[in-house]
Amino acid sequence: MDESTAYEPARNGRRGTRATPISLVTMAAVALCVVVLGAVIVGVVRNGPAAAEPLVWPLIAALLLNLAVMVAGRRRHRNVTRQLRLQLDSTEGARRLSPKDPLTGFLNRRALVEEGTTMLQEAAQRQLAVAMLMIDLDRFKTINDLHGHGTGDVLLARVAAEISNELPPVSLAARVGGDEFACLFVFNPADPNTVQRVAERLVSRLTRPLDLGGTSLHVSASIGIAHSDQERTTVEALIRASDIAMYAAKEAGRNRFSWFDPDMARALHARHELETALRAAIPAGQIVPHFEQQMDLNTGQLLGFEVLARWNHPLHGQISPDRFIPIAEQTGMIADLSQTLMRQAFLAARDWDPALTISINVSAVQLRDAWLPQKIIKLLLETGFPAHRLEIEITERALFENLALAQSIIGSLKNQGISVALDDFGTGYSSLGHLRAMPFDRIKIERSFVQVIAEDQDSAALVGAVASVGASLNLPVTAEGIEDLATEARMRALGCARGQGYLYGRPADAANTRRLLAERRLLGAGSAASDAERRLAG
Structure with missing residues (x-):
């Protein structure tokens, strides 16, 4: 200067x-x-x-x-105000028309599209291809929240410099989002490893700690890679493809790169269709409860049921919960889905034999809601289902996302007479200290351990250890996934009190479960009489 x-x-x-x-x-x-x-x-x-x-x-x-x-002063004020407004408008217009991002010096999205189009045309004339790398910083919001947006801006500028150092000499780099960068460069399609090496260097370089004026920050990046071909001939098409690949890298664990595959786009489209259908299915009552029997392994007595969500799609039939439950959790629909499922289950089971219980899972997302106990109690009051017949199942992993809040929720449920079970025990990070601190009524062993107990000694040892832990803490143990008599006998020998699985029947809807209970004379007296009246009327 x-x-x-x-x-x-x-x-x-x-x-x-x-x-x-x-x-x-x-x-x-x-x-x-x-x-x-x-x-x-x-x-x-x-x-x-x-x-x-x-x-x-x-x-x-x-x-x-x-x-x-x-x-005269009023007129002068109006003139000055008009001149200032025109000056501000022209400054803002100049900023919008500028091809550069003021923070990083990279191109903005508009300039990337314009210059990238020229790069694509020149590459095609030389029988070369263009690679697009979409780079997104992992958990950048956490850095902003902890250190402030000023530090975040300094970090973005530093990351931009690190990216520039790893790109080929002839390349384009742009900042296309808050913490998202796009890079374009030409390569020989006969040697795609050139692109992969650039991506590997970027992932490696961005994992190194960055010193920002005495503050050392650790950051990583997820990178999606796409290249020009017959289907992707425009910059916008490359941006879409690399963006899809970048989210695939994030879902695979972050701090890595992923090449775009057409199956990713098809899977994304299918997921979007499923999400849209699920939003309509919940209020339409298409998500219904199915009931899986829970048996006393020593007496063979039916003790209750676990409630499972099933989607009866009007066009596609039964849709597996493995497909729609993760979507419901990711989009926040799980709370409405769970409330709908609970209401239907409570109404269906309220006039069963008073000794029968029902168990319902709540997800990690629901455990972030401090009002969850009140919502469950409200449903119990509205449906007339007794609180002491309800057991809430909480998975081990969900428990430790927010241990303090989980303790508060469990305490509130217990105060209302609701039982609480620790589900999928053995798959997370529980310790004896946690089990003592939490007022659980039951431990459930994840089905994957139970189903391979005959072939896998490690699983057998784990199941035995869990049963011993339950006995020492006076917590009954339920084994999931029992499918044959040999497994049932093994679970009984190891000390498991309850079992559930296909050995006792497939999960059934409310109507078929009601028929089963009627056959076993396990409906309430008033319910059995009303069923008999309906049969006579029919």
Whole structure:
């Protein structure tokens, strides 16, 4: 910066304070008004009202002059405001038209599309291809929240510099989002490893800690890669494809790169269709409860049921919960889905034998809601289902996302007489200390361990250890996934009190479950009588 540039604002400031004709007239008018009005006041005070008569006309003239100055000032204010607005508009327009991102010096999205189009055309003429790398920083929001947006901006500028150092000499780099960057460069399609090496270097370089003025920050990046071909001949098409691949890299665990595959686009489209259908299915009542039997392994007595969600799609039939439950959790629909499922299950089971219980899972997303116990209790009151017949299942992994809140929720449920079970025990990070601290009523062993117990000694040892832990803490253990008599006998020998699985029947809808209970005389007295009346009427 030279001296003239450095001091230019100071010179501009001095020019802004120079007196103008309008300002001189204004000051003179105000001074005249003050002098005349002061003379009037002094004369009246000393000699009475008669002394003010000679000064009336000068006072009127001063007032009129001030009024004229006010009118002129108002016009001047409007003109200055209009000029400032025009200047601001032109500045904003210039900023929008600028091809560069002011923070990183990279191209903006519009400039990337324009210059990238030229790059694509030139590459096609030379029988070469263009690679697009979409780079997104992992958990950048956390850095902004912890260190502030100023530090976040410094980090983005530093990341941009790191990216520039790893790109080929002839390349385009753009900032296309808050923490998202896109890079374009030409490569020989016969040697795609060239692109992969660039991506590997970027992933490696961005995992190194960055020193930002004494603050050392760790950041990583997920990268999606796409290249031009017969289907992707435009920059926008490359952006879409690389963006899809980038999200695939994030879902695979972050801090890695992923090549675009057409199956990714098809899977994304299918997922979007499923999400749209699910939004309509929940209020339409297409998500219904199915009931899986839970048996006493020592007596063979039916103790209750676990409630499972099933989707009866009007066109596609049964849709597996493995497909729609993750979508419901990711989109926040899981709360409405769970509420709908609980209401239907409570209404279906309220007139069963009073000794039968039902178990319902709540997800990790629901455990973030401090009002979850109140919502469940409200449903119990509305449906008339007794709280002591309900068991809420919480998975081990969900428990430790927010241990303090989970403890509060479990305590509230227990205070209302609702039982709580720790589901999928053995798949997470529970310890004996956690089990003692949490007032669980039951432990459930994940079905994957139970189903391979005959072939896998490690699974057998784990199941035995869990059963021992349950016995030491006076917590009954339920084994899921029992499919044959040999597994049932093994679970019984290991000390499991309850079992559930296909050995006892497939999960059934409310109507078929009701028939099963009627056959076993496990419906309430009033319910059995009403069923008999319906059969006679039929």
